[in-house]
Amino acid sequence: MTKTIRIGVIGMGSASESYIPHVRRLPLEGVPCEIVVSCDLRASQKARAEAHQIADFTTDPAEVIGRRDVDLVMILTAMPSHGPLALSALQAGKRVLLEKPMSIDLAEAREILKLSKTSAGNLVCAPHVALSPVYREIAQRIANGEIGRPLTARGLYGWAGPDWASWFYEPGGGPMFDLGVYNVTTLTGLLGPAKRVVALGTTALPERMIGDRKIKVDIEDNVHLLLEFDGGCIASIATGFTMQKYRTPGIEIYGSEGTVQMIGEDWGPQGFELWRNDRACWEVHELGGGWRWTDGIRDLIQSAQEGRKPVNAPDHAFHVLDVMSKCHESILTGRAVAIASTFTPLVFENRAARLAPHLDHAPS
Ligand SMILES: NC(=O)c1ccc[n+]([C@@H]2O[C@H](COP(=O)([O-])OP(=O)(O)OC[C@H]3O[C@@H](n4cnc5c(N)ncnc54)[C@H](O)[C@@H]3O)[C@@H](O)[C@H]2O)c1
Known part of the structure; x- marks a missing residue:
């Protein structure tokens, strides 16, 4: 049976209003997962957690990262906190979905990239274009x-x-x-x-x-x-x-x-x-x-369930x-x-069957 991935959400602002409904739909599409805890520095954001019927809420991100029943941490906070939160979640061996940018500091991002190669958890960085x-x-x-x-x-x-x-x-x-x-x-x-x-x-x-x-x-x-x-x-x-x-x-x-x-x-x-x-x-x-632009979360969950790496390597986010x-x-x-950094772009399979085009303009 496919393992249900248990998620902790850090940052309950505007972006969470797109990610949480997306995560909620995934089990209906055959991707078992559930949000077990949410967190925001502002206690007033508890109202959002309640509206989404998330059982637990805390104002301490360390509590989410430290929980044994959290497999995956979604970091949806204001940009300056992305780097420190990603580092501590990876250090704790969690799978991490990190909203953009991966950090506001290149040296910190280099540390995150390095840690992502050795951490037990995988890192997926937005945007998931x-x-x-x-x-x-x-x-x-x-x-x-x-x-x-x-x-x-x-x-x-x-x-x-x-x-x-x-x-x-x-x-x-x-x-x-x-x-x-x-x-x-x-x-x-x-x-x-x-x-x-x-x-x-x-x-x-x-x-x-x-x-x-x-x-x-x-x-x-x-x-x-x-x-x-x-x-x-x-x-x-x-x-x-x-x-x-x-x-x-x-x-x-x-x-x-x-x-x-x-x-x-x-x-x-x-x-x-x-x-x-x-x-x-x-x-x-x-x-x-x-x-949906939030779909990186699906790949991160499925990669955990299928025992593979996520499609997007964080090297691209670092280059960006x-x-x-x-x-x-x-x-x-x-x-x-x-620009000194580099990455290997994704290569997609050559699909034999092409979608039939609708020819909009007559040949000139
Ligand atoms: N708003 C969108 O539609 C949207 C779309 C795509 C990506 N994003 C990305 O999502 C992230 C958040 O954007 P937003 O628009 O939701 O911002 P927001 O200000 O609405 O929400 C951010 C929330 O994070 C909380 N927060 C800040 N630092 C924290 C910390 N250290 N620990 C816990 N909580 C903390 C804030 O209190 C706030 O509630 C950004 O990286 C942004 O680029 C947002």
């Missing part, structure tokens, strides 16, 4: 050479910005760690490790309202990042708490023989559009929106953090910065 069927299909199309050699690419993710917590606007927060991280993960996943970055960042809106409180913004809320890859390929990412709405693809990749554009954003993609010179038409692949840290360095110094 590479698990989405749309990402996998795009990765396969690129690997099959359907757009030729990738030459240039773009990523975009922004919105007006959170109004529920001030830490987003303090050092260790900001749109690159919160939003741009998805695009950096997707583009490095699809194009390989970045070699060099250069960036501009500004504080476009120096004051914000959090509830009825006015706060000073102490981060760049408006960032444009350029990344250089092997073979001369360049990508740009625009991210910020400075965008009200848009109708642009989240990810665009331009190759020597074609183009692929994601429909929707990489955290919740709806499909993709593909141009191939040899077919001279746009193919629209609507793959539906069933996939390296890129984001060097992005910040470039903003401060005005210089391009080399």
Whole structure:
């Protein structure tokens, strides 16, 4: 019989409202698991635990990590606490799901990465974009050479910005760690490790309202990042708490023989559009929106039950953090910065059966 994985949730804020319902659905989909305890430094978040009918609540994360009946710890806290909590959960031999970024400090992240290789527990770091069927299909199309050699690419993710917590606007927060991280993960996943970055960042809106409180913004809320890859390929990412709405693809990749554009954003993609010179038409692949951005938890649980490693190795999350840290360095110094870290991108099986495309545009 498959072992039921027992979960402790640390951080009962906004993100928990997406993860907890997802975990609740998993047993119905044949993945036995249960949440046995939740935790938040703020005692007022107990109301959320009660609303989700989680039996135990504590304000002490060490209590969750120390419990013998917890197999897996989900870390959904404000960003500055990710690193210390991940280190102590891995030290305790727990399986760990860590929201992004893996740490706000590269040296601490290096320790986490090292420990993840020797700890009894596995580490899965968000964002889980590479698990989405749309990402996998795009990765396969690129690997099959359907757009030729990738030459240039773009990523975009922004919105007006959170109004529920001030830490987003303090050092260790900001749109690159919160939003741009998805695009950096997707583009490095699809194009390989970045070699060099250069960036501009500004504080476009120096004051914000959090509830009825006015706060000073102490981060760049408006960032444009350029990344250089092997073979001369360049990508740009625009991210910020400075965008009200848009109708642009989240990810665009331009190759020597074609183009692929994601429909929707990489955290919740709806499909993709593909141009191939040899077919001279746009193919629209609507793959539906069933996939959830929280799905890394399913893979972590299943990897424990199946006695395998999770699909995503934390080396990728470390590289992404390296890129984001060097992005910040470039903003401060005005210089391009080399990236030393690397990782091996996932390779997906070549599926013989292709989804039939809906041809949207007549050949020109
Ligand atoms: N809000 C979303 O929709 C969303 C989506 C994807 C990812 N995330 C990620 O989830 C994480 C949390 O974001 P959020 O929007 O839920 O923030 P939030 O401020 O709403 O919630 C964070 C919660 O963590 C608690 N907390 C902080 N430090 C803690 C500690 N050391 N121990 C225990 N509890 C602690 C806070 O009291 C708060 O209740 C971030 O890393 C964010 O990037 C959020």
